[in-house]
Each structure stands twice: as structure tokens, then as C-alpha cells.
Amino acid sequence: MNKDDFNSKLSLPKEEMQRYGYKIIDHIVDHFETQNSKKPVTIASREEMDSLLTEDLPDHPTPANEVLDFIMDQVIPNSSIVSHPKSYSFVPGPSNYISAMADTIATGFNIFSGGWAASPAAAELEIVVMNWLLKIFGFPTKMGGGIFTSGGSMANLTALVTARRVKCGEDFSKAIIYLSDQAHSSNIKAIKVIGFKKEQIRLIPTDLEFKVSLNKLKNVIAKDRLEGFQPFCIIASAGTTNTGTVDPLDEIADICQEENLWMHVDGAYGGAAILANKGKKLLKGIERADSLTVDPHKWFFQPYEMGCLLVKDHNWLSGTFSEKPEYLRDIEGNESEINFYDHGIQLTRRFRALKFYMSLKTFGLESFRKAIQYNIDLAEQTEALLRKSTYWEITSPATLAIINFRYHPIGHQLSEEELDRINQNISKKIVDSREAILVTTVLQGQIVLRMCLINPRTTIDDIKSTLQQCEIYGKEELALITKEPC
Numbered sequence: 001m002n003k004d005d006f007n008s009k010l011s012l013p014k015e016e017m018q019r020y021g022y023k024i025i026d027h028i029v030d031h032f033e034t035q036n037s038k039k040p041v042t043i044a045s046r047e048e049m050d051s052l053l054t055e056d057l058p059d060h061p062t063p064a065n066e067v068l069d070f071i072m073d074q075v076i077p078n079s080s081i082v083s084h085p086k087s088y089s090f091v092p093g094p095s096n097y098i099s100a101m102a103d104t105i106a107t108g109f110n111i112f113s114g115g116w117a118a119s120p121a122a123a124e125l126e127i128v129v130m131n132w133l134l135k136i137f138g139f140p141t142k143m144g145g146g147i148f149t150s151g152g153s154m155a156n157l158t159a160l161v162t163a164r165r166v167k168c169g170e171d172f173s174k175a176i177i178y179l180s181d182q183a184h185s186s187n188i189k190a191i192k193v194i195g196f197k198k199e200q201i202r203l204i205p206t207d208l209e210f211k212v213s214l215n216k217l218k219n220v221i222a223k224d225r226l227e228g229f230q231p232f233c234i235i236a237s238a239g240t241t242n243t244g245t246v247d248p249l250d251e252i253a254d255i256c257q258e259e260n261l262w263m264h265v266d267g268a269y270g271g272a273a274i275l276a277n278k279g280k281k282l283l284k285g286i287e288r289a290d291s292l293t294v295d296p297h298k299w300f301f302q303p304y305e306m307g308c309l310l311v312k313d314h315n316w317l318s319g320t321f322s323e324k325p326e327y328l329r330d331i332e333g334n335e336s337e338i339n340f341y342d343h344g345i346q347l348t349r350r351f352r353a354l355k356f357y358m359s360l361k362t363f364g365l366e367s368f369r370k371a372i373q374y375n376i377d378l379a380e381q382t383e384a385l386l387r388k389s390t391y392w393e394i395t396s397p398a399t400l401a402i403i404n405f406r407y408h409p410i411g412h413q414l415s416e417e418e419l420d421r422i423n424q425n426i427s428k429k430i431v432d433s434r435e436a437i438l439v440t441t442v443l444q445g446q447i448v449l450r451m452c453l454i455n456p457r458t459t460i461d462d463i464k465s466t467l468q469q470c471e472i473y474g475k476e477e478l479a480l481i482t483k484e485p486c
């Protein structure tokens with residue numbers, strides 16, 4: 001075959017495939033080896049990216065290496081490194097090499113993970129990994145079930161569709177759903193997607209520790225009943241994204257039991273902490289949830305995309321998502337052979353279980369436990385460091401590896417506006433320096449800095465150097481304010 005023949009079959013000659021693949025592996029390995037010494041932040045405007053990347057539809061072939069080199073030179077470096085040790089913001093994505101390679105296998109073989117008939121081993125592996133997770137979270141392994149999704153948002157959506165069907169059936173016009181003001185925005189999105197009106201959502205205020213106020217929750221439920229509404233679901237947070245706070249899960253489970261409500265736990269951020277002793281204590285009661293979201297692409301160190309929904313009874317999923325189109329009739333199989341397209345929204349699905357399976361087996365659960373324990377300890381060490389300093393004040397103490405703090409030097413009378421401005425500018429300056437991804441959040445009306453320390457390669461020295469840099473910026477900002485005429 002000549003080049004044109006290969007191209008028109010979207011194929012490459014064997015040696016070229018090999019050279020191309022090895023080159024990509026070299027790039028990826030180089031990334032894993034050198035990322036710690038790079039700057040994690042990328043900032044670029046739409047104009048800059050337009051001028052770099054906009055081009056006409058490519059009608060004719062371009063040499064494969066040329067395209068690859070362009071991507072490696074222009075696209076990859078213009079993305080922030082969320083697996084960098086100084087990537088402290090949002091929820092970092094530490095990832096791991098084994099899972100990155102596993103994803104390459106899943107894609108290379110293009111395994112269809114929708115139905116049993118197409119890939120029985122892939123379906124079985126999803127069942128195996130799901131059973132491991134059910135066990136980790138104290139869910140019943142016989143009746144329990146679950147599904148891997150693209151992320152926590154899709155897992156929350158899948159949970160709420162299921163909860164709505166099980167608790168409300170067809171008519172959910174009077175159904176009311178409860179969540180705290182610290183619950184993740186993806187829950188609100190999911191509630192909108194499933195067709196609830198604003199009037200059917202109750203945002204319950206949190207207390208000074210950012211936990212849902214149980215008293216207010218109970219009051220609102222009682223009032224809704226009196227007014228003829230149908231309370232149907234409480235979404236509890238197991239590790240809020242802002243502060244790592246875990247809602248009182250046991251108490252919420254009691255309320256759900258008494259009131260016959262669905263208990264969904266959003267553990268997308270904090271669920272993984274169950275593998276550490278401290279996390280396990282905080283997450284007590286999580287095993288009582290009807291459904292639980294966890295997000296392996298966060299603190300289980302998987303590359304994007306991988307979320308997960310666990311449920312107490314796998315029949316809830318199949319009862320909600322089974323449709324029987326004619327073209328699937330020949331491959332239905334028997335009851336025990338799970339077609340995951342019947343357990344969630346997607347029909348065609350990639351083989352997500354593979355990366356979790358391979359990384360868990362290769363490193364062992366013990367390594368995951370140690371990494372997660374290390375992260376929790378690191379946040380506590382950071383808190384101790386900050387408490388000893390005259391520059392910093394803790395806004396929310398280290399909880400499940402998240403800590404919130406602000407620059408507030410002793411001996412200066414500063415207004416809330418001034419403190420907000422100082423801390424906002426510290427964040428801006430450190431991001432502009434590109435040395436660390438460290439942005440602010442708002443807690444009880446104050447602008448604060450937030451660190452989410454779930455990268456096992458972040459060291460206390462990384463944190464010290466970032467804080468020192470922040471202190472320099474803080475002093476600069478302070479000088480601007482104290483020089484201002486009164």
C-alpha cells in the first residue's frame with residue numbers, strides 16, 4: 001500500500017505506528033519525570049489562543065510527526081499542570097502513570113464497556129472493582145451495585161434520577177429535595193436537569209463549621225409536610241469542596257429513616273478519605289446512604305475521567321435505566337450478566353474500570369491508604385505552621401486535606417475590605433508568578449486562600465516555599481494600605 005492507500009484507510013504502516021507510539025510514551029514519561037520542576041500555571045487569553053490555534057479545516061494530510069510536534073509544543077504547554085505538587089486549588093488531579101497507561105490500553109483496544117455480550121471481561125472487571133468499592137464503603141456487596149461515570153457530576157445526576165423514580169414514581173410535582181448551602185453546584189445542576197423547579201429545592205444554611213444545620217433541616221421538612229409537599233431526598237456532603245467538611249451523616253441517616261427520605265451522599269471530594277483512620281471516623285454513617293457518589297479522578301488518583309455511583313440495591317439502577325430497544329434484543333443475556341447500559345445513562349461507554357483495577361493491583365490498597373493518610377497529615381502540618389506564624393489566620397482548620405486561611409498580620413488594624421483586597425491580591429500575584437495554583441474562596445463573607453492537598457508528591461517544603469512567597473506579597477499589599485492617607 002502506498003501512503004494514499006494507508007491514509008484513506010485511516011491507517012499507518014506498522015513501523016510508523018511503533019515509532020509514533022514510542023515517541024508519545026517518551027513525552028508522557030518525560031512529563032511525569034519533569035513536571036515537579038515546571039511552573040504549574042498557564043494563563044492565556046482567547047485572542048492568544050485564537051491566533052495560536054485557529055486554522056482552516058485540514059482537507060489534505062499532514063505528516064503525523066508534524067501534527068504531534070505541534071501538539072506537544074503548543075497545546076500541552078498551554079494547559080495548567082493540575083498534577084503539579086504546587087497545584088493547590090479546586091480539586092487537583094494527581095493522577096498516576098499506571099492508570100494513564102491503562103487508559104491507553106482501553107482506548108487502544110477500543111473496548112466497548114456497554115454490554116456483557118460485547119466485552120464480558122470488561123463488564124466483570126467493572127463488577128469486581130465495584131464490589132471492592134462497596135466493601136470499602138460498607139455497602140452490601142450482594143444487593144449493592146453501582147456504575148462508573150465520567151465524573152462526580154454525572155454520578156450525582158444518575159443518583160437523583162434513580163432516587164426520583166424509586167421515591168416519586170412518575171409524579172414528582174410536589175417532591176422537595178434538601179441540601180446545604182455548601183453542597184456542590186453539580187447537585188443543583190442535576191436537580192435542574194431532572195426537571196425540578198426552583199421552588200422544589202431547599203438550600204439549608206450551614207453552621208459555623210460549615211455543616212448542615214440539623215435543626216433547620218428538620219424544621220423545613222416539617223413545614224413542607226404541613227404545606228402538602230412531598231419531601232423525598234436529602235443530599236449530604238461527605239467532604240465539601242470548600243472546606244472538606246462532612247455533614248453529620250448518622251443524624252441525617254436517622255432523619256431519612258424517620259421521614260422515609262432518600263439519602264444521597266455526595267462524597268465526590270471526601271469519600272476516598274475512608275481509607276485513612278481519621279477519614280473513616282469523620283465519614284461514620286456513610287454506609288447508611290441509599291446512594292453515594294465518589295470521584296476516583298480526584299482523591300483515588302485516577303486520570304480524567306472517572307466518577308462512580310454506588311447504590312444499596314442494584315435493582316434501583318436497572319429499574320430506572322433499562323430500556324429495551326429492538327436492536328439490543330439478541331444480546332440481553334441472563335440476569336447475572338450485567339449490561340451497564342441498563343444501569344446508567346450512557347449506552348456506549350469506555351472501559352473506565354480498567355485503570356482503577358490496574359492501579360489498585362499494581363500499587364496495592366495499602367499504598368492508597370498511605371497516600372491519603374499522608375495528605376490528611378500534610379494539611380494538619382500546614383495548619384500547625386500557619387498557627388505559629390504572626391501573619392496568618394486559620395479560617396477553616398485542616399479537614400480531609402483542605403485548609404482555608406488568610407493573611408492577617410498581628411498588630412495591624414485592618415478592615416474586612418482591606419483584608420479581602422490583600423488576600424485577593426496575594427492570590428493574583430502568586431498565580432501571575434506561575435509558581436503555584438493558589439486561588440481564593442469565600443467563607444462567611446471573607447475572601448480566603450484555600451489549599452486542597454491531595455497530591456502525594458506535595459511536600460511540606462513545597463508548602464513552606466509557597467507561603468514564604470505569599471508573605472512577601474502580603475507585606476507589599478500591607479505597605480500599600482498603611483501608606484494610604486487616612
Ligand SMILES: *Cc1c(COP(=O)(O)O)cnc(C)c1O
Nearest residue numbers: 151152153184186241266268269
Ligand atoms: C468535584 C465535585 C463534584 C463534581 O465532580 P466532577 O467530577 O467534577 O463532575 C461533585 N461534588 C463534589 C463534592 C465535588 O468536590
